[in-house]
Amino acid sequence: MYVCLCKAVTQQQIEQAVEQGDSYAQIRQKLGVGTDCGCCGQSAKQMIREHTSRL
Template identity: 40%
Template sequence: MIVCLCQRVSDREIARHARNGMSFDEIQLELGVATQCGCCGQCAQDIVTQCHAEVAALRQEGLQVQEVDGQLQRSSAATALRA
């Protein structure tokens, strides 16, 4: 779904960047989301907050997380060390 009509930025793009550890400000600079009319700002911020919470919860369970092709990949710390 397109979140930012002005810059044609989708929720998936925002989520991918957020899950890879970027802050809202960094995503704004990278994608240009919420830099014109600003109508998408709250929605984009909500997506970033939700993704950061999701990643934090998985890490709290001891899982390594990584965004690959739009999918959140999870692995145990032991598996990640072997790779």
């Protein structure tokens, strides 16, 4: 499932980055999440929080 349509970033890519210890800022920098229209930012942050709590 795409989380960020502008940068074509999937939930799986974000979860893998979280598993490698990346923060939202690092994921934003590496994958470009939230760097275009910005509308995915809140949902990406929520996804990172939820996945972090499952680790």
